[in-house]
Amino acid sequence: AQSVTQLGSHVSVSEGALVLLRCNYSSSVPPYLFWYVQYPNQGLQLLLKYTTGATLVKGINGFEAEFKKSETSFHLTKPSAHMSDAAEYFCAVSGSREGGYNKLIFGAGTRLAVHP
């Protein structure tokens, strides 16, 4: 079975500070990993994903994440937070390779607050 744990349901940073949102996964097969963001009153939007190849992946809005197999982690970072980054962030792992149905298994989410 696959699962995702996001450490910290709420993270608060100052504008301009480093953003670090933590995600650890459990998977019996090589995982595909995703970060989604949900802005207020909007749907979930894909930030970035890791499939194969380079372990450091870059996404939209200056975010990036690094796949570390030895640590079973896929933490999301951004060097300098903007007020517009305030949102809820979800880490997810693909649930199945067979059949291509790509069921995503999500973490509980981390709400990021950015203060002046």
Place this chain on the structure above:
Amino acid sequence: EPEVTQTPSHQVTQMGQEVILRCVPISNHLYFYWYRQILGQKVEFLVSFYNNEISEKSEIFDDQFSVERPDGSNFTLKIRSTKLEDSAMYFCASRLDRVVTGELFFGEGSRLTVL
């Protein structure tokens, strides 16, 4: 930009009532999903749908739930007799093709409150 749309954005209902949540996936997408998030908990997979049939469902998706794609554009989730514990945000999602790494596009969600 194409998007997944969901209606209603918020529905309040009495326990035991039937509820239908509607979704319009992106027009050329082939795979459709429902997820839900109970307040403060994880986003949970409910069901996936392809080629006019359920392809996978979770243990949450019991006989009280059903899905259909009645007219080639809408994708609906029906809860036959709502329970208090069905109160949650329900997300519809769609995907273009079979590629396992393909992006899921989500709607804004429908918040269901069961009293």
